[in-house]
Amino acid sequence: MAVDGTTARGAALALLDAVLEDGAQLSQALEADGSPIAGLSPSDRARAQRLVLTTLRHIEQADKVLKPYLRKSPPALVRNVLRLGVVELAVDGSAAHGVVNAMVDLVRHGNRTQHMTGLVNAVLRKVSDMPEPFAKMPPQKMPQWLRQPLVHRWGRDVVSAIEAVQAQTPPLDLTPKSTPPEIEGAAVLPTGSLRISRSVQVSNLPGFETGDWWVQDAAAALAARLLDAQDGEEVLDLCAAPGGKTLQIAATGAKVTALDISSPRLARLHENLARTGLSAKIITTDALHWTPDALYDAVLLDAPCSATGTLRRHPDLPFAKDGSDIPELVELQAALIDRALGFLKPGGRLVFCTCSLLAEEGEDQLTAALSRHPNLTVEAPTLAGIAPEWITEGGGLRLRPDYWAETGGMDGFFMARLRTPAT
Numbered sequence: 217m218a219v220d221g222t223t224a225r226g227a228a229l230a231l232l233d234a235v236l237e238d239g240a241q242l243s244q245a246l247e248a249d250g251s252p253i254a255g256l257s258p259s260d261r262a263r264a265q266r267l268v269l270t271t272l273r274h275i276e277q278a279d280k281v282l283k284p285y286l287r288k289s290p291p292a293l294v295r296n297v298l299r300l301g302v303v304e305l306a307v308d309g310s311a312a313h314g315v316v317n318a319m320v321d322l323v324r325h326g327n328r329t330q331h332m333t334g335l336v337n338a339v340l341r342k343v344s345d346m347p348e349p350f351a352k353m354p355p356q357k358m359p360q361w362l363r364q365p366l367v368h369r370w371g372r373d374v375v376s377a378i379e380a381v382q383a384q385t386p387p388l389d390l391t392p393k394s395t396p397p398e399i400e401g402a403a404v405l406p407t408g409s410l411r412i413s414r415s416v417q418v419s420n421l422p423g424f425e426t427g428d429w430w431v432q433d434a435a436a437a438l439a440a441r442l443l444d445a446q447d448g449e450e451v452l453d454l455c456a457a458p459g460g461k462t463l464q465i466a467a468t469g470a471k472v473t474a475l476d477i478s479s480p481r482l483a484r485l486h487e488n489l490a491r492t493g494l495s496a497k498i499i500t501t502d503a504l505h506w507t508p509d510a511l512y513d514a515v516l517l518d519a520p521c522s523a524t525g526t527l528r529r530h531p532d533l534p535f536a537k538d539g540s541d542i543p544e545l546v547e548l549q550a551a552l553i554d555r556a557l558g559f560l561k562p563g564g565r566l567v568f569c570t571c572s573l574l575a576e577e578g579e580d581q582l583t584a585a586l587s588r589h590p591n592l593t594v595e596a597p598t599l600a601g602i603a604p605e606w607i608t609e610g611g612g613l614r615l616r617p618d619y620w621a622e623t624g625g626m627d628g629f630f631m632a633r634l635r636t637p638a639t
């Protein structure tokens with residue numbers, strides 16, 4: 217497909233196409249050689265990313281608005297141009313004239329779509345006459361493979377509340393290295409993370425160069441807090457990259473070993489350590505086939521998972537995944553838990569966590585670990601800022617996107633702290 221890749225909108229279209237038509241993950245499309253954003257200025261890059269993310273959060277509504285105007289389904293490129301245009305008009309409130317002309321231009325540049333400029337022009341003009349194109353429409357639904365088990369567990373109201381949060385642009389959360397720095401407009405959350413709700417360029421914020429903080433969702437920041445690493449302890453961060461939790465553990469003064477199977481992801485951990493002036497020993501290997509030289513006081517296992525708790529930050533996931541890899545992930549998580557327990561000194565602690573909304577990757581995984589290892593104990597969380605209802609019957613911490621909804625929600629996570637017997 218040939219599209220105009222020189223503008224933010226052209227790049228957004230190419231990215232949308234990669235996600236919706238090729239099933240690519242947005243992060244991969246952004247980082248790929250020859251990525252559509254490669255030649256753009258920083259502000260156009262940010263604009264292209266914002267546009268594609270907002271569109272992915274509103275595909276369902278955009279298609280509903282477009283349906284009455286399309287007698288038959290247009291080619292994918294034209295459909296995606298129309299979706300981009302509708303979302304810009306409905307959500308961003310961009311000036312109609314500019315949006316319509318830009319979208320017509322995108323279609324004009326497509327090899328096989330030049331003849332559809334009239335259709336795009338006519339449809340988008342009609343949409344631009346609607347006062348609020350998405351008014352009274354419910355937020356975009358999660359895919360059935362994910363929605364159904366969540367409705368079964370939490371009910372429709374909770375699932376709708378989660379979807380309402382997923383429809384919004386999430387705030388930027390930062391974890392401070394020590395004392396929270398002064399950043400204009402940043403709120404300090406009850407758990408200690410900083411939250412910025414306006415649109416900002418991260419590298420322009422005070423404290424970026426000096427590594428006073430790093431970007432990390434407020435829920436993600438709780439796993440290392442639950443581990444509660446102490447100055448001088450030997451701590452293993454298994455599945456560590458890109459390293460938000462490694463940085464938190466290193467900041468306590470603990471001696472951290474950060475292990476991950478992926479060297480490209482570990483390269484980002486190296487960058488993060490350099491920027492923050494923190495240190496960790498880094499090992500690139502498969503945790504399932506590695507044996508440490510000595511045992512650890514504590515292990516953090518942030519296991520690979522469906523990432524279904526992160527849809528508000530990664531709205532491309534429902535389009536790139538169908539849930540078919542979950543049984544394999546559940547098996548891998550259990551194997552990693554068993555392996556991690558073998559790396560602990562007697563009386564050591566393991567925090568297991570996943571950024572999944574699904575019980576099989578969280579609550580059920582904890583139950584299964586306890587039945588495989590009956591002499592483990594679960595230590596219920598006592599962290600500042602968490603609500604009692606977030607603690608599960610089994611002593612884990614269940615975090616949901618609709619918690620703190622009024623200030624932008626949080627990523628979905630499950631985490632639990634386990635202790636091995638002292639002798």
Ligand SMILES: C[S@@+](CC[C@H](N)C(=O)[O-])C[C@H]1O[C@@H](n2cnc3c(N)ncnc32)[C@H](O)[C@@H]1O
Nearest residue numbers: 455456457458459460461476477478502503518
């Ligand atoms: C949820 S991510 C970790 C995020 C990280 N803890 C952080 O806070 O930035 C899961 C990680 O597990 C790693 N991984 C997957 N299978 C692994 C294995 N067998 N051994 C080691 N790492 C593995 C992936 O490369 C990925 O970086």
